[in-house]
Amino acid sequence: MAYDWTALGREIRNSRIAQGMTQDDLAAAARVSRASLQNLERGAVRTRVPTSLRAVTDALGWAPTAALSILQPDADIKVAPQPQEPTSAFDLPLRVQQELHDGPLLDSTVIDLSDSGARMVVVVKGKSDATPEELRQALLAWVKAQQVLDTLGESAAG
Template sequence: MDQDWARLGRAFAEDRTARRLTQDDVVRALGVSRATVQNMERGTGASGKAFTRVTPTMRQYAQLLSWAEGSIQQVLDGGEPNHVQDASVKLTAAGGEPTVPAPTAGLPLRVAQELESDGPLLDTVTIPLPGGGTVVVVAKGKPQGTPAEIEASLRAWLRTQPQLQVLDEPEEEPPATAEG
């Protein structure tokens, strides 16, 4: 079966607009050009031809939209993306009510308290550290915030996120100095 790159592009664009994000928001969050975002949303590369493989930037875009692992391939194959929060609600209690596993089990107390405090979860990102290890960042909106305040929090996060991504870049070795 052929992969439908235009379908993937439409899914990116539809999900972005449903989340009230602009292409400029995506540009800032991913640290790419506007043309790159436009190409992904069209399903074509700069040459105008359909993509032939999933790129790391596409994976970052899917992560920004909270798509679950494997969603890009699902869309390319004609399906719909699964969202991370969708996957966590699939377990059901004995009465048939959806349940969400406690996400704070085993976390340090300070982290658990912050996750359980008021304020909508906006996004999460995992940033690899040079030499191994990772940093997990959870962005939350203003507790009891209006939709405009929560949107402002999201925009602030989208401006901040690219600055955190530089943690993944290897540090340059300082130049050797000659001692006299």
């Protein structure tokens, strides 16, 4: 059975635009190259389903079978490409959500920026494939950075 790459590309583009994302935003959220995303949106005919497709549809919040239902409209799969309900209580950009999801949590802090209550939230994450030594080095770098951030918070609040 032939896949309808043009229809899939149109749906990806429409969904991206409806969510207020640029190609760069979606490519970053999906962790694929912009060229891969452009090929998908353009409906470039392929001999196999690219691995980037799942990353893009996940970043758009589509149901797992949505892309296949578009690629094979005559198949017995009837799932519309509607974004799934967010799993987070926070309305964060997709890029931030992805960063929060990937890698081990090393530390976090909240820095008061002013008497008006403005705050900065810092979350420190390690690489997902980091060795124990790399994580130790990352924590040491964070301790130095935290000292600088603390002085910024003190001067902003003071």
